[in-house]
Amino acid sequence: MRAALLHSAREEAGQLIADARRDAVAVIAGARAQSEALLREARLQGEAQGARDAEAALAQARREARSELLRAKAQACDDLHRRVVDHVRNLRWEETYPAVRDRLTQRARRILGSGATVADHPHGGVVGTAPGRATDLSLDAMAARALDRAGAEIESLWKT
Structure with a gap:
């Protein structure tokens, strides 16, 4: 009887070990499948985040480039304005300036009255005043108005 019980216990132990091995293989297979799924998901999330980060970096680079371009345009406009004003101011030293000044004086009187x-x-140039009115025919103001009128032409410089 003892031998039969021992034999039965061994068979049962063997069966339990075999069942435990099958369960372990199934658990390991499930864990591998789950870890592979998690890894795939993490990879997809990482790629998506990388794409978002790349798009954000690209957008930031575009904003910075646009800002730099606008600064360069503004600097070029400021330089052009300064050079035009300097050039126009130098007209005061031309021998024809007294005639220009006289015409500006006449124009101021036509605008504001005698x-x-x-x-x-x-x-350089002149400024005129009358009760409640004024006109600025200074060389600086005329240069600024000429630059304002040439705005579209100046803007075309950026497109070539």
């Missing part, structure tokens, strides 16, 4: 007060501007 009773207008007309005075020389420190940088």
